[in-house]
Amino acid sequence: MGLVGIVALLVLLILRVPVAFAMFLVGFIGIWSVRGWDAAMGLLSSETFTLASSPELVVIPLFILMGNVATSTGMSRKLYNAAYAIIGHIRGGLASATVVGCGGFAALSGSSVASALTMGKVSLSEMDRYKYDPRLSTGVVAAGGTLGILIPPSTGFVIFAILTEQSIGRLFLAGVLPGLLLLAMFMLTVTLICYIRPEAGPRGPRTSWREKRAALGGAFPILAVIIVTIGGIYGGLFSPVEAAGVGAGLVILYGVFTRRLGLAEFWQSARSSVVTTATVMLILIGAHMINPFLALSHLPSYVGGGLVALDLPVLGILALMLLVYLVLGCFLEGFAMLVLTLPIFFPVVLQLGIDPIWFGVLVVLTLEMGLISPPVGINVFIVKSVAPNVSLGEIFRGVAPFWGAMLVTLLILIAFPQISLLLPNTMFN
Numbered sequence: 001m002g003l004v005g006i007v008a009l010l011v012l013l014i015l016r017v018p019v020a021f022a023m024f025l026v027g028f029i030g031i032w033s034v035r036g037w038d039a040a041m042g043l044l045s046s047e048t049f050t051l052a053s054s055p056e057l058v059v060i061p062l063f064i065l066m067g068n069v070a071t072s073t074g075m076s077r078k079l080y081n082a083a084y085a086i087i088g089h090i091r092g093g094l095a096s097a098t099v100v101g102c103g104g105f106a107a108l109s110g111s112s113v114a115s116a117l118t119m120g121k122v123s124l125s126e127m128d129r130y131k132y133d134p135r136l137s138t139g140v141v142a143a144g145g146t147l148g149i150l151i152p153p154s155t156g157f158v159i160f161a162i163l164t165e166q167s168i169g170r171l172f173l174a175g176v177l178p179g180l181l182l183l184a185m186f187m188l189t190v191t192l193i194c195y196i197r198p199e200a201g202p203r204g205p206r207t208s209w210r211e212k213r214a215a216l217g218g219a220f221p222i223l224a225v226i227i228v229t230i231g232g233i234y235g236g237l238f239s240p241v242e243a244a245g246v247g248a249g250l251v252i253l254y255g256v257f258t259r260r261l262g263l264a265e266f267w268q269s270a271r272s273s274v275v276t277t278a279t280v281m282l283i284l285i286g287a288h289m290i291n292p293f294l295a296l297s298h299l300p301s302y303v304g305g306g307l308v309a310l311d312l313p314v315l316g317i318l319a320l321m322l323l324v325y326l327v328l329g330c331f332l333e334g335f336a337m338l339v340l341t342l343p344i345f346f347p348v349v350l351q352l353g354i355d356p357i358w359f360g361v362l363v364v365l366t367l368e369m370g371l372i373s374p375p376v377g378i379n380v381f382i383v384k385s386v387a388p389n390v391s392l393g394e395i396f397r398g399v400a401p402f403w404g405a406m407l408v409t410l411l412i413l414i415a416f417p418q419i420s421l422l423l424p425n426t427m428f429n
Helices: 002-014 019-035 037-052 055-072 075-087 093-109 112-129 134-149 155-164 168-174 176-196 209-234 240-257 263-297 299-309 314-328 334-351 356-370 378-386 392-415 418-428
Strands: none
Touching: 002 019, 002 263, 002 299, 002 334, 019 037, 019 263, 019 334, 037 263, 055 075, 055 093, 055 112, 055 155, 055 209, 055 240, 055 263, 075 093, 075 112, 075 209, 093 112, 093 134, 093 176, 093 209, 112 134, 112 378, 134 176, 134 356, 134 378, 134 392, 155 168, 155 263, 155 334, 155 356, 168 176, 168 209, 168 240, 168 356, 168 418, 176 356, 176 392, 176 418, 209 240, 209 418, 240 263, 263 299, 263 334, 299 314, 299 334, 314 334, 314 356, 314 392, 334 356, 356 392, 356 418, 378 392, 392 418
């Protein structure tokens, strides 16, 4: 019955049924068939109320609001301008500045799609003006946007934490160093591309020291918000929920004092945040409907027993699970993958003694790779909407080197778990 449910869910997703409703349907009908109508209705009402009233989930709308207000007030553009003023004069400097801008915006929004969309609007026209190869310009925006799900605050980490009952704060801190490593790998990839094909990323105009200082001054507010929120979590001053409230409050105050945030802009930011939050909440409620059904079918225990029976080393089983994520990432949306796989894989992770926080970082990074993998590659389609004159084939060819950089980063994080675990272990010790 569990296998029938999984197949039914995949069919519904292929038919473009929204992820949350597909999980609702399969979970509800599955529990109804196993335990009866009363059990299915009782679970639907109890899980919906429990999740909707969960205090730790307040972090989702607050961080989303923080990112939307930062976009409305132009904070993300100022970070990009600062990066461009410092490194824009070197070959590929605009592309590297875009990576830095994506990383900074990711630290505010927590959304890969929002990062790709915002930075695409900000940077693609500039790179086009300086005759950058469209493959490089669109590829770097699509790939840079994936930083939004790894650099905290990350919606992906929040979903992982809720589904596995892990600490959101530890996961946020575990994503900092891997996020910076991936950012550096993207910049190295840009440098290598421009070394091999100098015409792909021409030099931009050189800026004076005064212009550099002015640009850095303009980026100071967004840098201050990032330092206060992430530093507050690391220093133990804030919980993740409190950090989200402080961050959202700071960007709103910045918008009010600089007169860049009027009622119309705030209303639009708040409305967009509500819609995004509702989408995430529906997915979480759907996940809490299908997970009990999978547990009742004993599918997770059978799969876990099968993986253990393979008698592979721990790293072999870990590699096998990550390979499943890579393959599923070519067809499924990231949240759907988490909901489908974590009830099956996570008990095996605990049984094998794999650190759950380290595993969370590896899974989230693998989900990022799915965001730029054909044929789904949602970030590629987002960039296509901003750059309609560039074909999807060109964009996918443009992201290929960055996909390779993500694979190298994943291998480094597997080989050196300390990169992921240093900050969370330091905070709690």
